[in-house]
Amino acid sequence: MLPAVCRFLFVTTLGLITGLSSAAPVDKVYQQHCASCHAPTRLGGMGPALLPGNLKRLKTGEAAEVIRDGRAASQMPAFGDQLSEKQIEGLVDYIYTPLPSPPQWGQEEIEQSHQIHHQQAKLGNKPVFDADPLNLFIVVELGDHHATVLNGDTFEPIHRFETRFALHGGPKYSPSGRFVYFASRDGWISKFDMYNLKTVAEIRAGINTRNLAVSADGRYVMVGNYLPHTLVLLDAKDLTPIRIFDVEDKQGRSSRVSAVYTAPPRGSFIAALKDVKEVWEISYLDEPEPVATGYMHDYRYEEGYMDRGPFPLRRIVLDDYLDDFFFDQDYKHLIGAARNANNGQVVNLIVGRKIADIDLQGLPHLGSGISWEYEGRTVLATPNLKKGEVSIIDMQNWETIKRIKTHGPGFFMRSHKNSPYAWVDVFFGPNKDEVHIIDKATLEIVRTLKPEPGKTAAHVEFDRDGRHALLSIWDEEGYVIVYDAKTLEEVKRLPMNKPSGKYNVYNKTRYTEGTSH
Template identity: 60%
Template sequence: MKIRTLLLALFGLSGLFNAGQSLAAVDAKALYKTHCAECHGPGRLGIIGPALLPQNLKRLRKKSAFQMIESSRPAVQMPPFKEKLNKAEIESLVELIYTPLKVMPKWGMDEIKGSQLVYHKPGKLPDSPKFEADIDNLFMVVELGDHHATLLNGDTFEPIHRLPTRFALHGGPKWAEGGRYIYFASQDGWISKFDVFNLTYAAEVRVGINTRNLAVSHDGRYVIAANYLPHSLVVLDARDLSPLKVIDVVDGSGSSSRVSAVYTADPRESFIAALKDIPEVWEIGYMDEPPAGFSGWVHDYREESGDAHKEERFPVRRIQVEGYLDDFFLTQEYDRVIGTSRGLDKGLEGSAGQVVDLDLKRAVAQVTLPGMPHLSSAITWQYQGRNVLATPNIKKPEVTIVDTETWEVIKRIPTQGPGFFMRSHEKSPYAWVDVFFGPNRDLMHVIDKQTLEIVKTLKPVPGKTSAHVEFTKDGRYALVSIWDLDGALVIYDAKTLEEVKRLPMKKPSGKYNVHNKLTRSRGTSH
């Protein structure tokens, strides 16, 4: 039987090859056709296995990819190829998959419709869960190590169900309809709808070739996906993931952009998109009845389309900004975003944060945030009668505390290394932040939200990365991921900071609590 997936777990490639055979003498295209095309497609766009394009392999070094093809790795479906291919042949395959395509592949409405898979038609499955648990306190834990996810009871910390996922989930799954459904996005463009009550997938569709994340409307009717490749936003009917609209992300001059991420702005009945390559923020409306000021949306949309009679569903408001906001945080009121800025002009030099008012459609403040603040992981809380924002920093060993009224930096809290994820809960006095990068990646800092001091530093598993805290719905327990193939979920008492339980898992990443996510808790990302 031919291989199920060349690089199904894509974690490897070493640049060594057979000294007796030159790379030029190897027909990489023929090798790919024989060993790879069945699962990854003749054009490397992916089928069962992921797309094998440079845009999809940014997290995978060539050295690691070579090792993956040669020896595979535990807990993946791909067999080792060291008995079938010599080192020169493996190296040639690596060079091929890291070579850009000469023609940008098309993935539009026809391709999306053709990929749709409906396993259970809407309304055909029972409306009551097959298990006993508090739905509001369920967690979905993504396990990247073997491409699975675990549905976890947040009261007993016992697994309810373990399900396979598409390759390389990205951007975090999103709950909807009170926890009845959860939606996953894979890096290879697959959007999957999982019926939690019935423990089965309901539908899937492929919206792109390289997808960043998805968002679900507050009423559970629409799903929108943000793509790197092609440069588009795709709106889906949440019932069966039928595509409703493909929005090409292009500015007024014809320049296109990758979409870094898309978010839901509940009270605005809209989605907010961060763009990577053009200096704009986009707001996409999904309301049924036009709100006050809707005429501005229609005008903007018709100007872009050049067609006054074109359907006005999901209109776009384009907001001009300074530089590029490819990572940002929405305020709790959803009226402003603070984004990480790149390419600012000299007038804003030294500022890495820009505040954009969505109603005024312009930047209203700048924040000095050197390094690379991870604003999509930022959280807020009340401090001395004012609302503050706290963000980890990917390049600097610090947590920055910002007053969201004045946008002044209140404090920079030194950490033992750059961090990636930060979490808290309204009922907890503490904020937790990891030390994801550097030699101290096994540490987890706990910060007192009123003194703004680190009160304890935990080391759940020496030598293994600690990451991504999430709280139970009542804030009583904090769950920490040990980011390793031989990893674990470690549960702490959020008040005493003592460990109470740990569950073995395969490189657990994010943990997503129904209540915290659907109520848009201040302590978690939205």
């Protein structure tokens, strides 16, 4: 008998894929061996969705291996003794083939997926462990889909637990740091109680999800989706859905959501759109303040570019697309990467328009951008995904001050207000096992680390006080390596299964200088 979620998906969405319901042998193999967990529609049930957009982190050869041998620390069984190599190859081709029409995932489907695991009111209000709750880390281990709660003072694991498949985008904390919210690539949103070490609630807000954001007042969670093209607003208490925003422009052109973040001083969520030349701002204030937000000063208000009522939507129209983006420390400006990779755009959120272009030629990873004070002015620093350099930009006139040459394109860059250094990895290319240390006062690389030759070193995060820097070795037999942030000497190694991000409660809830938003 099919699990409840799969039966629901079968009834509600089978009509979407009639083109895949033929008597083709591969379809029969899928229905016999895969549908009970992954749903007849491939949209996912107890197991993850099996669609090309959801499988980007899994190469086709690795997918064949998973079908053949199963997946450790999961419910995925091995089928090597039941299926031939030809059948396995056929299944791989099948699950990497797009559906003939985009599947729907609306209010009814979202509500049906809602699960309450523990009543929050019945859980204690004090941590069940002895550690500073503001100096904890969540370490996401992609290798076997787990997360570890790490003590940021002793660097000892407190608790390790299973997560949904392929977490995507950084987890986000409630303002107090008690709760952390996860988004998986296949749309599952999970709320985890850091004090009681329990998953409180879950809901599937989409089919292919980009990331989520938590409002600065802790009341709301906003989820940005690639599929369907929606923003989904949830109640942070138990993840009950509040509203679904269909993401399209005034001409009806639909778009994926590139990224969504919260802008605390503005009391709003900001979303970049991948296929429409707009930035959206959605206020979560009970009564948006015109002076603070700039809403009432937007000349497009009367032209229909802003909604009235609860959670009003403000559209900022641009002349180019945005992917990921970065805020200045005052949240007055948004700096985003343009689709054409030849420049970045600076958007003034008060007046609601682009005010400058930035010369960025290497496809900057502005979601990893950081800022600091340099010679009396604030500068923005960002690695580049296609070029071995770090761009340093004056945030007063938006001119590029310097391009620091690195040993290859980078992905993550981090610092801390109490540290003289900025760390940047060399994620792509033959030198992926290196990490550069940049002196923020001289804008020079002062040291290059190679902690584990041949293995990717990436994603540095600092502890609460900036005394230690934690680095990931992205390998199934990997590590989180703790460094003294002043001497740059290794302090400790913690074996972990392909650790990716490490997220410090204090730094993330205080939006401290040097970390991502």
